[in-house]
Each structure stands twice: as C-alpha cells, then as structure tokens.
C-alpha cells in the first residue's frame with residue numbers, strides 16, 4: 109500500500125506510527141511544509157523561557173527514527189488534492205500518488221481580523237516562530253499581546269516569565285472563548301491579575317505608530333497609549349483547507365469526517381485540528397482543538413488506513429486543557 113500523510117503534527121505523527129505498526133511493509137510519505145522534523149508544538153512557548161526544552165524535543169525526534177522506510181518531504185507544501193486521480197500536487201511541482209491519504213494539516217491563524225496589515229507583528233505557531241521570537245525579543249522591555257484564548261494566555265505567560273512588561277489587550281468576545289471547558293473566564297482573569305499582568309478587556313487597538321523601527325506606540329479605543337517593542341497577535345484559528353478546495357472532499361468549518369475519520373471519499377481520511385468529526389453520542393459534527401485529541405484521532409485514522417475499523421468518540425476532556433501536562437492556570 110502507498111500511504112500519504114499531509115502534516116507532521118500530533119495527528120500526522122500518530123497516524124504514521126500506527127500505519128507502520130500494522131503495515132510495516134507499506135510505503136508511507138509524509139509531506140510537511142515546515143523545515144523542522146517532528147517536534148512537540150505545545151512546548152514552543154516554553155522553548156523561549158527554558159533552553160532545556162529544545163533538548164527534550166530532540167528525544168521526541170529520536171522516537172521517529174525507528175520508523176524505517178518512511179519518506180519525509182519536509183519544506184514541501186501540498187498545493188492541491190486530485191481525489192479522482194489519487195494524487196497530491198506539491199509546491200516543488202511534483203505529484204505524488206496514494207492508495208490512502210490522510211489530511212492532518214492543523215489550523216492557521218487569521219490575523220486579518222485585527223486589521224493591522226502593514227504593522228510589524230509576530231505570532232507563535234511553529235518552532236521557527238519561537239526561534240524568531242527568541243531572537244527579536246532579547247532586548248525588548250515591553251510587549252503587547254493582542255487577542256485572546258489560550259494563545260494569548262500562553263504568550264502572556266511566556267513573556268511575563270522572561271521578565272518583560274506585558275500588556276494584554278483583548279477585543280470584545282476574545283478574552284476567553286466559552287468552548288474552552290472547565291476553566292471560566294473569571295478564573296483566567298483572576299490568574300492573570302494575580303500574576304501582575306496588565307489586562308485591558310473589551311478594547312480594540314485603533315492605531316499603531318512605528319516610533320523608530322524598534323518601538324511602537326499603540327493606542328486603544330479607550331484612548332489609552334502603550335509603548336512597546338514587540339506586538340504579538342493571538343487571533344482565532346481556522347482549519348487549513350486551502351489545498352482541498354475543488355477536490356470533492358466535503359468541507360464545512362473543517363474537513364467533514366465520520367466516526368472512523370473517513371471523508372466522503374473512502375480512501376481519504378482527516379484527523380486533528382483540521383477535522384470536523386461526527387460525534388456518535390451527540391450526533392453533532394465537532395472540531396476538537398488540542399494536542400491530545402489530535403494524537404488520538406491520528407491513531408484512529410492510521411489504524412483505519414491500515415484496514416482496521418476503529419472509531420473515535422470526541423471528548424471535551426481532550427480539548428486544549430492541559431498545557432505541558434498542567435492545567436492552563438496552573439503553569440505559572
């Protein structure tokens with residue numbers, strides 16, 4: 109069999125391991141647009157604080173070394189899926205055929221919602237982002253975090269831990285989305301206040317002046333100014349689906365899959381943050397963001413690509429809850 113996996117995050121890696129376990133002689137090709145081999149995404153914020161974390165990632169990478177005969181096409185993007193021809197077109201102009209395809213492309217941020225085009229901003233999604241931020245933030249004294257959710261919390265925690273002055277501005281509806289279970293906005297606010305973070309709730313940034321190519325004067329809609337060296341964005345995330353448009357794979361908010369993680373096209377599966385999964389219990393179709401959930405989905409998809417009939421029941425317990433093995437507000 110010839111298996112192709114798009115994405116080498118939690119879901120892609122888990123699928124790879126399961127396929128290899130059940131079909132050791134099958135050919136597996138993994139396509140990842142990132143230059144880095146597998147790493148643990150939830151740790152990239154911590155990489156900025158603790159140099160030991162990068163070393164821990166090395167052992168994660170070592171874990172994949174036993175998986176022989178896998179072709180890793182790193183720094184390569186899937187640009188189009190030709191479902192009729194069982195082929196994926198790649199950014200290097202080549203085409204790759206498959207018997208079974210897994211879409212494990214995760215999410216992308218949507219910074220356009222902030223209307224800050226032209227302003228020099230940063231986000232934290234990849235290991236490369238973390239390395240860039242580490243370099244750029246070395247001399248920074250004050251940092252603005254603009255947005256909400258676990259990303260804003262994580263960015264605030266990281267830069268607070270680095271001894272920077274942090275202001276978090278959360279536009280209306282952004283601070284703590286209701287779908288993050290078990291922890292209420294009030295609990296997060298209490299934690300943020302206790303940590304001494306400067307939180308401005310329900311405000312928009314209305315103007316950013318580049319003072320000298322290094323510092324920025326940010327004005328919010330309450331007329332308050334904040335001078336900072338770095339502007340970090342924590343926008344909403346949306347599943348990465350661009351390369352599937354026109355493929356015939358059914359899309360909604362994410363890639364629509366049944367409880368076996370199979371799409372409407374029987375030899376194409378999807379798992380992880382990009383997948384919108386049929387929940388047998390509720391009858392609804394849900395996206396569960398989170399490392400644990402993506403891993404479990406990747407395992408189930410990998411098993412089914414290798415001929416099993418495993419089923420997933422999405423669980424809110426696996427939603428982005430534990431960060432680095434600790435509950436969100438217990439990490440500081």
Ligand SMILES: Cc1cc2nc3c(=O)[nH]c(=O)nc-3n(C[C@H](O)[C@H](O)[C@H](O)COP(=O)(O)OP(=O)(O)OC[C@H]3O[C@@H](n4cnc5c(N)ncnc54)[C@H](O)[C@@H]3O)c2cc1C
Nearest residue numbers: 115117118119141150185186213214380381398399402431
């Ligand atoms: C800073 C940070 C901290 C986090 N902390 C936690 C945490 O503590 N706990 C938790 O549960 N979750 C956490 N998350 C979320 C967690 O990392 C994700 O839920 C998880 O990585 C999803 O796994 P995935 O495999 O679905 O997608 P991803 O890990 O996003 O991997 C998808 C991969 O596919 C690649 N890709 C996308 N499109 C293409 C294409 N067309 N061609 C080739 N490659 C492509 C992407 O570049 C990416 O490498 C955190 C995320 C971030 C950014």
